Amino acid sequence: MSGSLVLALDAMGGDNAPDMVVAGANVARVRYPNLQFRLFGNSEKLEKLLRRFPKLAQVATVVASETVIEASEKPSQALRRGRQSSMRLAIDDVSEGKARGVVSAGNTGALMAMSKIVLRTLPGIHRPAIATMFPTTRGESVMLDLGANIECDAENLVQFAIMGAAFARSVQGVRRPTVGLLNVGSEESKGHEEIKRAAQTLREADLPLEFHGFVEGNDIADGTVDVVVTDGFTGNVALKTAEGTASMYTGFLRATFRRSIFSKLGYWMAKPALLALKRRFDPRRYNGGMFLGINGIAVKSHGGTDALGYANAIGFAVDMMTQGFNEKVIRDLESLDQGAKDAAEAAAQ
């Protein structure tokens, strides 16, 4: 196989690491036969686990690391003290060209800080963003930023739009994704200065995306656009609000079916349909926080996920590698710059 499909896994990150990571890699191995893994962590434990998965062992290399970044560590601490950690060595592996991407279910802030420092950002990208896919009424959409940047200016938001659209094209196969800026109303006069300036740029730019304009909170679940763009503060709150609401609803539904003997019977009658509904919203399907704008591929898995969820996070990394996500972003940024230059020249004449 080509050396380009090697993935570095932080095998010690996550609630049930390294077992869950190795089991997840084994699921991904079946889905992506060209993939090779470099597993960073406690070599004794990892070698022992690999004995359970002989086929995975054929495409996996164990790289010993001494320490683990704790979930409670601040990014600054992790940067200083985590140089020999499984997470850091996995990221170093990408910068050294031994792997094309890294997946970790460990500390999000540490993973972002280390990825930025070690791999740096793509040429022209000011700030990387965290993106995720989520289920909507119409299918699936992607939203960013989810917390990497608490405050964002117009240029950041425009770059997020470009990266989100490139993700939708690469991973979801949407030819020309629709993009919306999250705001408090859909009229052009709504919102703060930065979001209005970002809208202005996106309206005028010639990019491989369809700028829809402003969208509101309810448009997230409605699936009004393929890509929802917002600052990291709002995006983080919106995503967690949606998760909390879904979980409240599920909890009440469960209690509802337990209310009486009739509702219990009703549950059993409707069970296949209800299980289909549950699968539709299965968080493992959407398990992957993609670090967009990093000069390399970095995906954060949810810490509490299982093998199936981890395999899905690996899948996002594979799609971004094989579909040339970073190359698309670089090309679109150049086209945006060229457009701005052309407009300035035309205005000067």
Added chain:
Amino acid sequence: MSGSLVLALDAMGGDNAPDMVVAGANVARVRYPNLQFRLFGNSEKLEKLLRRFPKLAQVATVVASETVIEASEKPSQALRRGRQSSMRLAIDDVSEGKARGVVSAGNTGALMAMSKIVLRTLPGIHRPAIATMFPTTRGESVMLDLGANIECDAENLVQFAIMGAAFARSVQGVRRPTVGLLNVGSEESKGHEEIKRAAQTLREADLPLEFHGFVEGNDIADGTVDVVVTDGFTGNVALKTAEGTASMYTGFLRATFRRSIFSKLGYWMAKPALLALKRRFDPRRYNGGMFLGINGIAVKSHGGTDALGYANAIGFAVDMMTQGFNEKVIRDLESLDQGAKDAAEAAAQ
């Protein structure tokens, strides 16, 4: 009855006005026998409607107004051109002391702009905020601001906390409400400067509330705190995101029960329990955007609600009037100022 329980209704605001407004007032009349209404709008239509509700007619006065603020009008337009509108005259009524509060299902931006200009803010309040109640896993909570202030500083957030807690004490009967600042994490180091400064003030102040610290998006539906405080941009997005998610879930559930003959049967078996669930989330129960910080009582009803929802919005106005909401806010602001002075003096000695 005492003259203090007179409410001015913008009878022309809302999708089904004035019918829905008059029918809603009639529902509220039964609940609050001491209430009197002043109905602003087309007197011919209103007199005709009142003939259907003779008992309401006994406690209602029709005040003729010439124009109506349209849903699409900008606040600035409404201020200039709407001086003879039903909405404006109803607000004027409060400033002239003929009514204690105003309820409208019309244009939110216009209602806020006019209320601020005509009634002004409570002494010490820099900016009014819009608050609403919503269902949670544990019961009901209140959130503000929902869109009146796109950008907020630390002092605004502290004042929102005081107003939200005073609302929970007045309307929900919570003796000492818990208050959380909406943020991207619960640790003290999270978030931007203004939110950290607001947290610092709330941690040190001696107020009739329990400051919980930072809360995250999922804490909204979890009901972690009685009062969720945030800027108007984030609050607006969060509320609409929660509404959109709930509506997506309901839509999928409906489709799920239609999937097969078995799931349809299951629905019929579980129907009483499912209807109870529906009632639990009935948006009419939470119909009321309270304008907190206005020197007077102003409540915005959802434009598309029915008589029952409108009666609930009236109920919020009644509770705020009878429970001395504004007096509580003034007292708490004074106590905050006194605390700051005492601390400054102690520091100077």
